[in-house]
Amino acid sequence: MFDLLVVAAMLACAWMAVRGARLLIAALWLAGASALAALLLYRLGAPEVAVIELSVGAGLVTVLFVFAINISGEEPPGALTSPVPWPLAALAVAWPLALAATMVLPTVRPAAVLGPADRFATVLWEQRGLDTLLQVVLIVGGVLAVLGLLAARRPRPGKEPR
């Protein structure tokens, strides 16, 4: 029952984040959805990832959103709706999801009961060391990309685009 409540609250937060009229409020709803997703991950038996999701997903990313909204100014998203009307978009999302639900939900089994598993650190460093290397490469690449993007100059007055 508790898990059901958590999932319902998480989906509500996610919906408000996607449909909210104000950007700053949407970022806060997203942080709420992130925190509840972390709680769900913890309940699913993944405490390490839950902690990282809580600190990165609900913390760092929210700070970044607030920072970006602050710099770029609050442009109301209501004026920038897609050419796809929302009922059509809802339909386009709903039928594949309904199909997936009918195929997946009946096959979901409870947790497998196996012998003692490896520790998370053992798996992370010894079995999936390549992933860790990839993460380092991603972080360095991301930092370089952001530095490059933020260092780009403003266009000269005579060469304004459009």
Add this chain to the structure above:
Amino acid sequence: MIPLSLVASVAVLGLVGIGLFGLLVTRHLIKVVVGLQVLVKGALVALVLAGRITGQVQVAQSMALTVIVADTIVSVVALALAVQVRRQFGTLDVRALSALRR
């Protein structure tokens, strides 16, 4: 009593649905990133759920960690891009980027 795996599957489907819907209905660059974040959260829960069902939670956690890092980098780069687009074009409309075609 509803099993946790079933509840988590519903969460995955819901998050993926809301994220996709969010990507479809807006042209606002920052809202696109929000939709993407919701979508990736669904993928994250799905990974851990799959690990739980197959009894390999630690491997799933390791992969989920990679997903979190990649997702965060994507958000950071996309938000920096949004800031630059706003500076250059004065709007956060995705269609402003079509000026690149010229």
